Amino acid sequence: MHYDVIIIGGGPTGLACGISLARDGRQVCILERSPQSILADPPFDGREIALTHHAAHWLKRAGAWDEIPENVICPMHTARVETGKDHTLPLIFNAPKDGPNALGFMVANHFIRQSLYRIAARTPRLTIRAGTHIEQTVHTERSARVVLNGGEALTADLIVAADGRFSRMRESAGIGAIIDDFKRSILVCRVRHQKPHDHTALQWFDAGQTIAFLPVAPDERARHVSSLVLTLEKEDIDRLSICDEEAFNAEITQRSGGRLGELSLDSERCSYPLKTVFAHRFRAARLALIGDAAVGMHPITAHGFNLGLRAQETLARAIANGPGDAGTTRVLMQYERQHRRATLPLYAGTNAIATLYTRDSRPAMVVRRLGLNLANHLMPFKKAITGMLMDRQK
Numbered sequence: 001m002h003y004d005v006i007i008i009g010g011g012p013t014g015l016a017c018g019i020s021l022a023r024d025g026r027q028v029c030i031l032e033r034s035p036q037s038i039l040a041d042p043p044f045d046g047r048e049i050a051l052t053h054h055a056a057h058w059l060k061r062a063g064a065w066d067e068i069p070e071n072v073i074c075p076m077h078t079a080r081v082e083t084g085k086d087h088t089l090p091l092i093f094n095a096p097k098d099g100p101n102a103l104g105f106m107v108a109n110h111f112i113r114q115s116l117y118r119i120a121a122r123t124p125r126l127t128i129r130a131g132t133h134i135e136q137t138v139h140t141e142r143s144a145r146v147v148l149n150g151g152e153a154l155t156a157d158l159i160v161a162a163d164g165r166f167s168r169m170r171e172s173a174g175i176g177a178i179i180d181d182f183k184r185s186i187l188v189c190r191v192r193h194q195k196p197h198d199h200t201a202l203q204w205f206d207a208g209q210t211i212a213f214l215p216v217a218p219d220e221r222a223r224h225v226s227s228l229v230l231t232l233e234k235e236d237i238d239r240l241s242i243c244d245e246e247a248f249n250a251e252i253t254q255r256s257g258g259r260l261g262e263l264s265l266d267s268e269r270c271s272y273p274l275k276t277v278f279a280h281r282f283r284a285a286r287l288a289l290i291g292d293a294a295v296g297m298h299p300i301t302a303h304g305f306n307l308g309l310r311a312q313e314t315l316a317r318a319i320a321n322g323p324g325d326a327g328t329t330r331v332l333m334q335y336e337r338q339h340r341r342a343t344l345p346l347y348a349g350t351n352a353i354a355t356l357y358t359r360d361s362r363p364a365m366v367v368r369r370l371g372l373n374l375a376n377h378l379m380p381f382k383k384a385i386t387g388m389l390m391d392r393q394k
């Protein structure tokens with residue numbers, strides 16, 4: 001069977017890429033190792049995705065936004081950054097007065113994945129093969145081939161690797177990557193609390209721990225809901241992931257300084273290693289890397305999926321402007337050049353901030369406080385960051 005494009009990985013970026021390319025008239029096949037039941041009804045995975053305006057526009061155009069229940073979309077009005085124990089000098093970003101009143105929209109990852117799958121499943125020219133295991137991939141200047149477990153062979157003009165941060169495709173193509181290991185883990189879960197979150201996302205770089213509270217849309221139950229993102233040494237995250245609920249509630253309430261009142265666990269606890277990835281190259285012969293396989297961002301700037309959407313748009317545009325063969329070097333070079341330019345400064349800047357703001361030495365704490373205070377008064381800087389957070393380009 002021959003396709004224009006075979007996409008390996010049916011995560012949110014792979015599904016979005018399949019939708020874009022099939023709508024442009026390409027014959028596309030997505031190969032995903034998880035079973036169809038998981039794609040159709042993905043489980044809660046702790047990730048609450050802050051969608052930019054651009055991402056929301058893309059999801060609306062694709063029809064996926066309408067597949068997300070309205071009552072689970074939570075607008076974010078303010079982002080607040082704090083360092084150390086002093087909460088009186090925060091760096092605050094508000095949506096501009098002359099624009100939409102939200103910086104972005106919080107939506108749980110499993111709703112985004114579900115909505116994209118629903119659209120992808122009914123897109124003509126797009127085949128989704130779930131529960132598939134890949135035995136071998138071969139891609140040369142002349143052709144690309146994927147052999148499935150069982151021996152079936154599929155060919156394509158282009159293979160797109162959308163198989164996540166620890167991409168096997170990237171590795172097997174011999175593409176190296178900058179992997180920044182922060183030697184910490186992240187625990188994410190939903191918590192209930194007494195005080196309202198006021199649609200504010202808080203990023204608090206405390207000494208020895210980083211805590212984020214992200215606003216979650218209210219439901220019919222009592223008390224407010226937020227997503228807790230706690231970054232600590234791996235051993236502490238492992239302990240907190242399995243300790244009994246009462247001990248967990250007491251510890252997270254104490255760690256958060258009681259700022260939202262008493263916290264109580266309201267979901268599963270999920271954890272992730274804090275490693276960021278930037279591939280040395282985003283292409284090889286008849287192969288393109290997109291999503292986390294190309295750029296696995298640190299979650300503090302909440303841009304991983306937003307950039308994944310950008311990657312597949314850039315690739316689809318390069319293919320549409322190309323000679324017809326989706327896998328030519330010229331098409332892939334154009335994609336790579338544009339996507340590197342769009343992601344490298346953000347990747348490097350995010351990691352520099354994350355590194356500085358997790359250094360707890362006395363001089364670093366002084367620089368951290370001064371940096372936030374200065375940034376809060378530098379209006380052009382704040383405007384630029386607000387623009388980046390919102391990404392209102394259509």
Ligand SMILES: Cc1cc2nc3c(=O)[nH]c(=O)nc-3n(C[C@H](O)[C@H](O)[C@H](O)COP(=O)(O)OP(=O)(O)OC[C@H]3O[C@@H](n4cnc5c(N)ncnc54)[C@H](O)[C@@H]3O)c2cc1C
Binds near residue numbers: 032034046186
């Ligand atoms: C705690 C946390 C918070 C985050 N918050 C935000 C946020 O606020 N905003 C934001 O934009 N981003 C955020 N992100 C990042 C975002 O979740 C990722 O960027 C996004 O999920 C990447 O999508 P992807 O499709 O590239 O990769 P993945 O979601 O990793 O999907 C990869 C897919 O490939 C499949 N796969 C892997 N190997 C194979 C194989 N060999 N064969 C077939 N299939 C394969 C996997 O099963 C999976 O379905 C956050 C991430 C974390 C961990």
